[in-house]
Amino acid sequence: MIIKASHRGGAKQLGLHLLKTENEHVTVHEMRGFVSDDLIGAMKESYAISHGTKCQTHLFSVSFNPPSDVDVSDEMFEDAANRLEKSCGLTGQPRALVFHEKEGRRHMHA
Secondary structure (H helix, E strand, O other): EEEEEOOOOOOOHHHHHHOOOOOEEEEEEEEEEOOOOOOOHHHHHHHHHHHHHOOOOOEEEEEEEEOOOOOOOOOHHHHHHHHHHHHHOOOOOOOOEEEEOOOOOHHHHH
């Protein structure tokens, strides 16, 4: 699995990107640790908290991209996210997991 990660700001832009309708299927799989129960609201919440603390790169964005010929279950994606979260010292932090499918290729963003 190819994992790409970055620290970033731009919470609203990230939320809008993750919900883009150019993807054939978009599923918000998990929302954890946010007051809001929708992705854009969660990104706005994250931004508001960062604004109060003057943090500019308050998001840790990760994409999990398996090879196109490998079928990866939801549980396998969740396990990869949990393992990365633990190794980065982010256990228990708010997170959202979003599945995308485009041209038959399924991947996940955290």
